[in-house]
Amino acid sequence: xxxxxxxxxxxxxxxxxxxxxxxxxxxxxxxxxxxxxxxxxxxxxxxxxxxxxxxxxxxxxxxxxxxxx
Numbered sequence: 001x002x003x004x005x006x007x008x009x010x011x012x013x014x015x016x017x018x019x020x021x022x023x024x025x026x027x028x029x030x031x032x033x034x035x036x037x038x039x040x041x042x043x044x045x046x047x048x049x050x051x052x053x054x055x056x057x058x059x060x061x062x063x064x065x066x067x068x069x
Contacts, residue, residue, distance in 0.1 A: 004041055004049070012040060012049050026050060 004012075015021060021029045026046035033040060041049075050056040 004045060008041065009049050012046060013053050013055065015040070016046070016050060016055065 016026070016029060021032070027043050030043045030046055047056060
């Protein structure tokens with residue numbers, strides 16, 4: 001199993017909080033990085049790291065969809 005170092009985890013959190021990526025879910029962040037020729041970690045790693053840092057929430061400016069009965 002390939003574990004990310006603490007430095008790599010911090011880099012992902014900092015990257016996800018940059019203005020360019022702060023409104024995007026990890027699936028789109030990873031894709032944008034790959035399009036630029038940069039690969040840091042897998043999409044699932046991004047989700048795991050953001051969840052552990054309590055930053056895995058609705059990342060868009062609009063309100064999250066509400067469930068209705």
